[in-house]
Amino acid sequence: MRAVSWAPAFAGALALQGCVSVSAPTSIAATPTVSAPVTVDGVPAGMQYLYASGEAAAVSIQAWNALVGYVRTQRTPTSVVLAQGASLAAPAWTSCGTKPKAAVFDVDETVLLNLGFEYDASSGQAWSDPRWQDWERTGAKQVAPVPGALAALTQLRAMGITVIFNTNRSAANAAQTEATIEAAGLGPARHGETLFLAGDDAMGSKKDGRRATIAAKYCVVAMGGDQLGDFSDLFNAGQTPAARRAAVQSPAIAARWGAGWFVLPNPVYGTALKGSRDEVFPPAVRWAPTGGVR
Secondary structure, eight states: OOSSOHHHHHHHHHHHHTSSSOOOOOOSSSSOOOOOOSEETTEEHHHHHHHHOHHHHHHHHHHHHHHHHHHHHOSSOOOOSBOTTOOSSSOOBOOOTTOOEEEEEOOBTTTEEOHHHHHHHTTTOOOOHHHHHHHHHHOTTSOEEOTTHHHHHHHHHHTTOEEEEEEEEEGGGHHHHHHHHHHTTOOOOOBTTTEEEETSSTTTTOOHHHHHHHHHHSEEEEEEESSGGGTOGGGGSSOOHHHHHHHHHSHHHHTTBTTTEEEOOOOSSSTTSOOOHHHHSOGGGOOOOSTTOO
8 A cells, every 4th residue: 555655654664664774772771772673584573574474474363353244244335435524523435225245355475475576675775666666567476365365355256346456656657556456366356347447537546536436336334454644644634743634543443453444564664654753752651761860
């Protein structure tokens, strides 16, 4: 998923994950100490976690199992797409009526792991749009399904749920993205029918317009993504990290996680990777060793 322009988010992620020689922050104590490495065996820690660890695979399978279980138990279809004009503070949902049911998913790091691209990036390659576009056109054989995704999409389709992909891959590469999704066994994907891409409307990387187009035809009973923008563009409306974190915990929104909205892990890139040290660690939680302990 690419909720906002990928370039700044990915560049920040590379710095945070140690794709270039960046050391972790020193301790809060006044005297500098040896910093913990941000890479392990030369691999950025976030990439190591997402693309290699059993833990990340387990989290992903857990999310997909929960999504299928939620959809299976719904007797009366309920839309999980925010209605136009709704807010995070006062959410309202699009109506379902007699529309057929669908589930909507981001692609990158939600149903599909971009292993080939991230292999190249792990060597310290700076992100660039031409490189990403080249990847969209040529990387169909260097991807893999997210653990749990293939079984989940198969089960959803068996239940009569239409699976729709809403991704910020480029509409200019629609044919190649269709082929990539289908080569991974996750299709069918048909541009304008079950595949919606950046460039399909005038909203760029924002997804609410595409979601509204989908919701006009379908009752969307579940959505999955690795970024908050995969659920609503309102999460990316300029809030501070603290305000954004608070928004997902507000009662009306908190009730939706695991009940129509399902998040997949992604510590490698995206809108989650924000916040200065002071924003991440507010004054009330700061600690330093006492008595000269280091």
